[in-house]
Amino acid sequence: MSKVIAIANQKGGVGKTTTTVNLGVGLANEGKKVLLIDCDAQGSLTESLGFQNPDEMEITLSTLMGKAMNEEPVKSDEGILHHDEGVDLVPANIELSGMETALVTVMNRERALKNYIDQVKNNYDYVLIDCTPSLGMLTINSLAAADEVIIPVQAHYLPAKGLEQLLTTVGKVKRQINPKLTIGGILLTMVDKRTNYAKDISRIIRMSYSKNLTIYKTEIPHSIKAAETSAVGKSIFAYDKNGKAAEAYKDLTKEVLDNGKQRKKHRSEIIR
Secondary structure (H helix, E strand, O other), rough: OEEEEOOOEEEEEEEOOHHHHHHHHOOOOOOOOEEEEEEEOOOOOHHHHOOOOOOOOOOOHHHHHHHHHHHOOOOOOOOOEOOOOOOEEEOOOOHHHHHEEEEOOOOOOOHHHHHHHHHHHHHHHHEEEEEEEOOOOHHHHHHHHEEEEEEEEEEOOOOOOHHHHHHHHHHHHHHHOOOOEEEEEEEEEEEEEOOOOHHHHHHHHHHHHHHOOOOOEEEEOOOOOHHHHHOOOOOOOHHHOOOOOHHHHHHHHHHHHHHHHHHHHHHHHHHO
């Protein structure tokens, strides 16, 4: 059974795309079939995987969502690109910004992305959605399609206000559109463990939110190598496999897999 995970935070520059790439490849390295979906009109995920000039692509997420909205069938491999490290990609380009506008006038507009994903997800163990840095209609669509959401948070400042906005939005989507949506966890990114400030931020976030939310034990360290990966179209595992960032993303992959097993076990116990 496929699991759909949205990687979301309306603030840019917190490591959403880097996390989508490296968690996706990490899961593929564990033998899972993985589809990555670029849900940002900037095409950052598409370019990070080495697919240049996304604006020249004929079939992108915008095309596929348009078909789903018009109730046209989508072939299971239509528009999907294959990456050397074992993940598949639905690319995005600037046309997606027009899709956000078009969704405003469409019936069932919150479920356009879900309608597409439902046609292809059975071919995969995991579908990861790299959300746009906003709380607009595309992010609502991502949350409506997801089983859970992972929230990367930069450990350079206190994210309380933005995080509260996102949690409120997740709560509304859960109540009104997608009752099965859960928060997989908060992921601390760009953590510079050499500074007391970063340690303090990490401690405060854990104290403030750990009672009600999962906060991943894994912290993603600040890494120049991780920042360089998008320019070479590779994951951190291919670019710097022995580095601290690769080790951290490997640990995160294990946490995501273990948490999934625990939730599945919990559900089966409830059913019994």
